[in-house]
Amino acid sequence: MGDYKNRKKIVFYLFLLLVILNADQMVMSPVIGLIREEFAITDSHIGLIGGVFSIVGALISLVWGYLTDKYNRKWLLVSSILVGEIPCLLTAISNSYGQFFFWRVLTGIGIGASFPISYSLIGDLFSHKERGKIVSILGLASTIGGILGMLVAGYTANIFGWRIPFILVSAPNLILVPLIINVFEEPKRGAHEEGFSEISTEYSYTIKLSDYAQLIKIRTNLLLFLQGIAGTIPWGAIPFFMIELFRREKSMDLNQATTVFLLFALGSVTGNILGGFLGEKIYRKSKKFVPFISAVTTILGVFLTVAVFRYPYVESGIIGLITFGSLGFIAAAMDSYTGPNVKMMLLNVNEPKDRGRIFSVFNLTDSVGAGVGRLVGGSLSMVLGTLGAALEVTAYFWLACGFLLMLSTWYFEVDVENLNRKMRELAERGVVEKEENIVEK
Structure with missing residues (x-):
């Protein structure tokens, strides 16, 4: 019981840290217009910042993923928080586009580093049958953090300007760091895997940089990596530019746009919760239906999202507003269902020694998609003339995501069983080696 309480405490603090850290990621979105005016830049410049922000952080996270599988994760997590929050705080003193960039x-870089560390910890704190809802909770941290960043900027920028929000979202984690150092404990790797949870033998392993190439030999990994690139192009562009879309093309002021975005974001939270909790239940009954249901909801989400962009809200009254908000809520819920299931699938087909690296690679594919999405969204708005048309184009990339998820239906269950069998064999081998050592002594 004490062990379970301690695990819940770690999840709570990890959730809190990630909420605040992810607020940094979206705090810029509501103040795009103010930043453009001050530095005399275009949507393409904004898209470039968003793209490089994601891609460079993801590339650096490959190194952090390797370190995660090798060294103490508590101190790596603390380091990633400092790397992320101090520069966010200093963003407020930028005097030029170059400094801001x-x-x-x-x-x-700090946000990208936290990703493999967090999911590696979860993999060693919970069994494969428990991870769905825990991954959902961590996914909520990202979503809620993004919402928090947008709300802070959306509701304070009109009063204090665009700089103060960057201070407000970064300072809390700097205050929490000493508490995290005292609360966090490093979990034993492999403690909750098949075979290891019933015995006291240690999970022994070695890691090499060359192991990165072995990860894509697991077919589920490869398919989820590819869908991560395709599926996150719209995730990179749509939330990033949505408030600006409402202001520019739906005739809303900043407060109205932020409030409507909040309704859409609540749909995303709902989808994330349903995805994690329903995904775990589906996993226990039929593993192959986890990617299948995710594929279906992703494809449905495409058409609902396009309907949101095409909806003529500017000509509508209160009924139009309710319809617009409800449509956005449902579309966001469908779009968000897949996220926690993808992460749960990755945890359940990879060894504990590989999870830091697998999530660093996934973060790379995820962030490349998000970064490219912001670049594409900003550039297409210049080419097509409207943000709505640009974001509609990015939404169609989710169709490729749904197709790749559908393909993974044929491989996911097999890859899970392969891992469970391997972990049982490693556990049995560890018991035999321990008994042989006792006999020799």
Whole structure:
């Protein structure tokens, strides 16, 4: 019981840290217009910041993923928080586009580093049958953090300007760091895997940089990596530019746009919760239906999202507003269902020694998609003339995501059983070696 309480405490603090850290990621979105005016830049410049922010952070996270599988994760997590939050704080003193660009890229490195560390910890704190809802909770941290960043900027920028929000979202984690150092404990690797949870033998392993190449030999990994690139192009562009879309093309002021975005974001939270909790239940009954249901909801989400962009809200009254908000809520819920299931699938087909690296690679594919999405969204708005048309184009990339998820239906269950069998064999081998050592002594 004590062990379970301690695990819940770690999840709570990890959730809190990630909420605040992910607020850094979206705090810029509501103040795009103010930043454009001050530095005399275009949507393409904004898209470039968003793209490089994600891509550089993801590339650096490959190194952090390797370190995660090798060294103490508590101290790596603390380091990633400092790397992310200090530059976010310093963004407020930027006096030029170049300075602003520099501090945002450094902030992206900290956020990218936290990703493999967090999911590696979860993999060693919970069994494969429990991970669905825990992954959902961590996914909520990202979503809620993004919402928090947008709300802070959306509701304070009109009063204090665009700089103060960057201070407000970064300072809390700097205060929490000493508490985390005292609360966090490093979990034993492999403690909750098949075979290891019933015996006291240690999970022994070695890691090499060359092991990165072995990860894509697991077919589920490869398919989820590819869908991560395709599926997150719209995730990179749509939330990033949505408030600006409402202001520019739906005739809303900043407060109205932020409030409507909040309704859409609540749909995303709902989808994330349903995805994690329903995904775990589906996993226990039929593993192959986890990717199948995710594929279906992703494809449905495409058409609902396109309907949101095409909805003529500017000509509508209160009924139009309710319809617009409800449509956005449902679309966001469908779009968000897949996220926690993808992460749960990755945890359940990879060894404990590989999870830091597998999530660093997934973060790379995820962030490349998000970064490219912001670049594409900003550039297409210049080419097509409207943000709505640009974001509609990015939404169609989710169709490729749904197709790849559908393909993974044929491989996921097999890869799970392969891992469970391997872990049982490693556990049995460890018991035999321990008994042989006792006999020799």
